[in-house]
Amino acid sequence: MASHARELTPAVRVRHLHRSFNEAGGVLNGLDLDIAPGEFVALLGRSGSGKSTLLRALAGLDRGVSGTGRIEVPEKVSVVFQDSRLLPWKRLLDNVVLGLRADDAAARGSVALAEVGLAGRERAWPHELSGGEQQRASLARSLVRDPQLLLADEPFGALDALTRIRMHTLLRNLCEVHQPAVLLVTHDVDEAIVLADRVIVLDGGIVRHDARIDLDGRRSQADPAFARLRAQLLTELGVEDDHDAPGRPTRARLDERAAS
Amino acid sequence: MTTLTAPSRPVAAAGVEDVRPVRRRLSPGTSIRFGGLIGIALLLAAWVVGSATGLLDPRTLTEPWTVVATAVTLIESGRLQESLLTSGIRAALGLGLGVVVGAVLALISGLSRIGEVLIDGPIQVKRSIPTLALIPLLILWLGIGEPMKVITIALAVFVPIYIHTHNGLRSIEGRYAELAETLDVSRAEFIRHVVLPGAMPGFLLGLRFAVTSSLLALVVVEVINATSGIGHMITLASNYGQTDIIVVGLVVYALLGVTADSAVRLIERKALSWRRTLAS
Numbered sequence: 001m002a003s004h005a006r007e008l009t010p011a012v013r014v015r016h017l018h019r020s021f022n023e024a025g026g027v028l029n030g031l032d033l034d035i036a037p038g039e040f041v042a043l044l045g046r047s048g049s050g051k052s053t054l055l056r057a058l059a060g061l062d063r064g065v066s067g068t069g070r071i072e073v074p075e076k077v078s079v080v081f082q083d084s085r086l087l088p089w090k091r092l093l094d095n096v097v098l099g100l101r102a103d104d105a106a107a108r109g110s111v112a113l114a115e116v117g118l119a120g121r122e123r124a125w126p127h128e129l130s131g132g133e134q135q136r137a138s139l140a141r142s143l144v145r146d147p148q149l150l151l152a153d154e155p156f157g158a159l160d161a162l163t164r165i166r167m168h169t170l171l172r173n174l175c176e177v178h179q180p181a182v183l184l185v186t187h188d189v190d191e192a193i194v195l196a197d198r199v200i201v202l203d204g205g206i207v208r209h210d211a212r213i214d215l216d217g218r219r220s221q222a223d224p225a226f227a228r229l230r231a232q233l234l235t236e237l238g239v240e241d242d243h244d245a246p247g248r249p250t251r252a253r254l255d256e257r258a259a260s
Numbered sequence: 261m262t263t264l265t266a267p268s269r270p271v272a273a274a275g276v277e278d279v280r281p282v283r284r285r286l287s288p289g290t291s292i293r294f295g296g297l298i299g300i301a302l303l304l305a306a307w308v309v310g311s312a313t314g315l316l317d318p319r320t321l322t323e324p325w326t327v328v329a330t331a332v333t334l335i336e337s338g339r340l341q342e343s344l345l346t347s348g349i350r351a352a353l354g355l356g357l358g359v360v361v362g363a364v365l366a367l368i369s370g371l372s373r374i375g376e377v378l379i380d381g382p383i384q385v386k387r388s389i390p391t392l393a394l395i396p397l398l399i400l401w402l403g404i405g406e407p408m409k410v411i412t413i414a415l416a417v418f419v420p421i422y423i424h425t426h427n428g429l430r431s432i433e434g435r436y437a438e439l440a441e442t443l444d445v446s447r448a449e450f451i452r453h454v455v456l457p458g459a460m461p462g463f464l465l466g467l468r469f470a471v472t473s474s475l476l477a478l479v480v481v482e483v484i485n486a487t488s489g490i491g492h493m494i495t496l497a498s499n500y501g502q503t504d505i506i507v508v509g510l511v512v513y514a515l516l517g518v519t520a521d522s523a524v525r526l527i528e529r530k531a532l533s534w535r536r537t538l539a540s
Contacts, residue, residue, distance in 0.1 A: 059442060061441065061442070077442075081439070083435070085435055085436065087439075087454065087457070088534055088535075089457040089458070089534045090453065090457070094453075098440075098443055098445065098449075098453060099444055099446075099449060099453075100443075141443075145443075
């Protein structure tokens, strides 16, 4: 399941990345980041820590922002936004294959829709779909392009909790099939642990914490290792009094985990 | 403690129980079928009664039956059809020209900053001058023939088309442009798949205003100086005090307006089917 870092040329290589919106200070301050091909990286950080700025920089959507540094990304990059961003005046299939230059675009679009569980909904209007279905259609729109890098900006942030769980399973299955490198921006620590091979915490415009997730099998919140990791990440994010956690992470516990 | 009150609804006829609390309705309630026609029918009835009882002087407003008889005479002589055709062609030419010019200018101005700088300012100025005030100048430039009439109508039409299409273009959300960028869509595809459909609701709203403007301009140019058309017919009748012919002319104008508006609504239903399903 967790594809371990392969000793290949990275899919994404970011060096000394600076971005700032005003004179006062930078949002990204010399950030370095490598993502291996097929690696699923979750990006956590407090509001204003530069998560979205980094994602938009990788997506090439930050024309007006001043900054320096070096970004190398693959040729085929696809973005999943928080809103599904389906064009309301296009039927589902036309939305999925928008801008896709291939003779069999329609056939590939149908296959992609079937993959996300929307088989037979090609002619539906976007507003006829539920929020979860719209987000699945937007996933299909990304995957039909066979991206080498999938950038997702809180893609499940607007969904209800139950739909979100189903979307997690779907996204993991799709990533196993298509094997894109993934950078998932999220606020949700649980989501990051459930989905990712590696979790990065951004703070002050640099990578403050970078940890591989070595939980085996089905990742369950009931697993004590899950809870420890969760508490640790919350501490990194500056959340001290987490009422959900079984207990506060102590130095001893973290050492115990490090030793195991 | 609260007490349970009796249900305010009787048991349904089939014997199936239907007990539910019912609140007093504050909204106007369900709409009346053909409700729009009732007011018109009442107004016509008042006209008939007024004329029959002599409350309405025929010199002020002819009796309805005289109007019908005059209409039949005008149709038999072919004069009404001829006038209608002339007026219809005038309005259609002016409307068509104005719509094309307005839509093209809105696209240029909406899609490029240079276009906006060059086009938007002058049109905002033009908007504040009533088109009908330009007629004296247009007569000097173009004479009193058909070109002057068509151009006047086009000038009245292109402003609402431009304003609403431009507004529709500008209100297309930036996030759709951003999406198109991430999908590597070409500029032509972007215009075809995002810009044009996105601006369509604005354009069609403009079209409805444009139809009304075109008829207004039509009436004015025909009444001022024309040797043919419905307006000419009305002007002549006015000189001879023939209120029956005037009323026939007004009815024809009304029919033109209603027909044109229904046509635009039909186009709207077809072109915006992605929205209609939302409304229904």
